[in-house]
Amino acid sequence: MTPASLERLRSAVRDVPDFPQVGILFKDITPVLANGELLKLAIDGMEEAIAGQRVDKVVGIDARGFIFGAMLAARLGIGFVPARKKGKLPWRTRGVDYALEYGTNSIEMHEDAINPGENVVLADDLLATGGTAGAVLDLMRQSGANIVASLFFIELGFLGGREKIASFGPIHSLLTY
Secondary structure: OHHHHHHHHHHOOEEEEEEOOOOOOEEOHHHHHHHHHHHHHHHHHHHHHOOOOOOOOEEEEEOHHHHHHHHHHHHHEEEEEEEEEOOOOOOOEEEEEEEEEEEEEEEEOOOOOOOOOOOEEEEEEEEEOOOOHHHHHHHHOOOEEEHHHHHHHHOOHHOOOOHHHHHHOOOOEEOOO
């Protein structure tokens, strides 16, 4: 991805102060999603990160990861696997609990979503503290997946999420703040 393309994406991400709470500077990606050319650039960048590697499935995290993950899977002509909040999937699931700053949360995937030995990529909009991504990567590993890479549109580097998930394999972020 060219520096000019990355700058176009970066300039479209909107900063929203004090959302969802006071003191947070939210990185709003909806201007990128609303512009077909920019959205295509984002998916192009994710695809470039795994070029030349065999990938069988893409896992996307509820909810914005569904956008990036499903589009990448469609582009590659492979399956998409949703990782959802507990109780949102209709079939038998495998789940994991993970820590949040205040409390815990749970995330699940269908038990039969990934076959042992499949090459799988995680795609999401944002890597922050790594809690949710780490939980989903753990589910992927429990399913017997070969984790090819984790792909993120944005990484908030100052929150240390990369270090938390580094043991799962390569991490590629298009934009880092």
